[in-house]
Amino acid sequence: MNARRGLYVAMVVGLLVSGCGASQGELLVSAAASLGEAFEAIEDEFERLHPDIDVVLNLAGSTTLANQIVEGAPVDVFASADEMSVANLDPEILHSEPAVFATNRIQIAMPAGNPGEVVGLDSLENNDLLVGSCDVSVPCGLLAAQIVEDAELQVEFDTFEPNVKALLTKVENGELDAGLVYVTDTFPGVEIVEIESDRTTSYPIAAVSADQDGTLFVDFVLSPAGQEILAEFGFGTP
Amino acid sequence: MSRQPLWLKSLAVVGVLFFAVPLLALVVRVPWGDLLEIISSEETLSALWLSIVASAAAVVLSVVIGIPLAVLLASAEFRGKALVRAIVLLPLVLPPVVGGAALLFALGRTGLIGEPLYDLTGLVLPFSIWGVVIAVSFVSIPFTVITVEGALRGSDKRFEVAARSLGADAWKTLRHVTLPMVSPAIYAGLTLTWARAFGEFGATVAFAGSLAGRTETLPLAIFVNLQGDRSAAIALSLLMVVVSVVVLVLMRDRWLNPR
CATH class of the missing domain: 3.40.190.10 (Periplasmic binding protein-like II)
Incomplete structure (x- = not known):
């Protein structure tokens, strides 16, 4: 009886432990909802170039994503649909300086x-x-x-x-x-x-965690290859 | 209470904490300094008023169509009854946004019923207070139906038989015997309907849209503020909690413990 109880405890503990923490090679990218389709294409290309990295997209409104980061979500990269959401973050939270990677009208x-x-x-x-x-x-x-x-x-x-x-x-x-x-x-x-207007909105991206893969992803989005994918989906270049 | 075993009490305490801790976490974040200013703003008051009106309308509609439906499901035998019950109770399990989209396809300006309605009368239900009432009623009336139907099934049929044998017609029996017997369930069902309607978000935003002063209910105002001014969203949430608790406690005292 006791042995069986011990087994149950071990199973529960095992489940809890394996459920916690990002698994090896997983990269959590929080991206604004309007980036959804474009970032899915970027994910495909990035994973083709880096087969050992598994990009996981977390799509939501930019302010929601920023709130998640403030509340401690284990995010590696943040791609926002407005500069305010990034500017309002404590700079210490971000690992890299935000860089504008796309515009929209x-x-x-x-x-x-x-x-x-x-x-x-x-x-x-x-x-x-x-x-x-x-x-x-x-x-x-x-x-x-x-x-x-x-x-x-x-x-x-x-x-x-x-x-x-x-x-x-x-x-x-x-x-x-x-x-x-x-x-x-x-x-x-x-x-x-x-519409005839010069008004555009800018999309900044920044690495949040110190994970090297995050920086790699940011660099790819800003690279000519990443920019080409974004242009295919109608985004403007900064 | 003291007769309950300790393990049951412990689990009950876990249950209480499960509901109380998030509420406490919300209260901790309330911006007490700006509370009065946020709550007394024109946008808040119109959202609160709209939520009260729409949820009250849902309760009235529950009485008018929900209770007859419950009586029919509990007492009449007809083919396809199981299917009818499933359809009526579907909003309980359907994601509210899906319900709102379905309403749009049915009652929107280009919808199944909405298009002929628009062509004949020029009436557009979405983006109006009627849209809000329809959306919150769609998701909340099933609570009255399921509660009242359950109570009717469990009630003692001999009283109805006795009333009929003493010369009461069907309506008189229903009015003076059947429904009074299940009155606690009716009040409980209507209370659940009110609470669900008051907090409704998904179906409302999908069907009625969101415009301050016209279709923006309190939950919609909270959601919009959550994306921008979070302290305002928390203040509005506190307002919702307070109004809901006051109404639920009042209803319990008045209706569930009749003197």
């Missing part, structure tokens, strides 16, 4: 057929249209608000979505006549109008 997305007959930013002043933006607490919402303000337009938004994917879904389904989204966010079946 805002465009107008409309459902197929463009039922609201949107031809540009001015069209959004029409209060009969249902118009959406990201919330100003996320980078795409902040950028959209600045662009509308620059244009001195009175746009009455009908919803401020928590992230750009939620916004795009509502546009794609035709629930909204127009939404201000990133140029990197396109759906088949969504129509696009470009």
